[in-house]
Amino acid sequence: SYVLTQPPSVSVAPGKTARITCGGDNIGSKSVHWYQQKPGQAPVLVIYYDSDRPSGIPERFSGSNSGNTATLTISRVEAGDEADYYCQVWYTSSDPLYVFGTGTKVTVL
């Protein structure tokens, strides 16, 4: 199976930049989607196909993907960005499936 590894937590001061990594074997060859989940709420799509941003998502959210690491970057972090973030890929094998990362809790100091 395919494993996506994220750091359990990232802490960042308001106004600074948060970088959340998603590690997987040759993940750069796959398309990565990112979701934000606040407590008690459903996930919200924030980045799709590595770096595209859905309408309504601030430009402060950006993504990149290369080699064995995909990265979600949140610039000029605000208190409202505090949430869990999950990466996701479509793993194609004899039995294809979506795989989610382990999740990262972003804390705004």
Added chain:
Amino acid sequence: QVQLQESGPGLVKPSETLSLTCSVSGGSISSYYWSWIRQPPGKGLEWIGYIYDNGRTTYNPSLKSRVTISVDTSKNQFSLRLSSVTAADTAVYYCARTRGIGAETDYWGQGTLVTVSS
């Protein structure tokens, strides 16, 4: 604006079958993939599977032997059945819209907690 709403029992006994339905409003169920995703309390997300409007399904291999997803296009609904449940199946279950094979999931239901307990 597409909206999804899960419905079904919040409590299921061990060894029985969990059944949930997702009602889709604000858009047609046609031409998209419709997913079920779950999240055990305090844990991460797990993709269960999805169905296309023509009934074609793809399931998570780890759950494949116990899962059935079906669609009723006339009612704009799709459903999940998970058999032989155990306490490990206790989770918040989300229904969601996925835009294509390997594509992003852009609309989610609010989620419904299903507890497996006698």
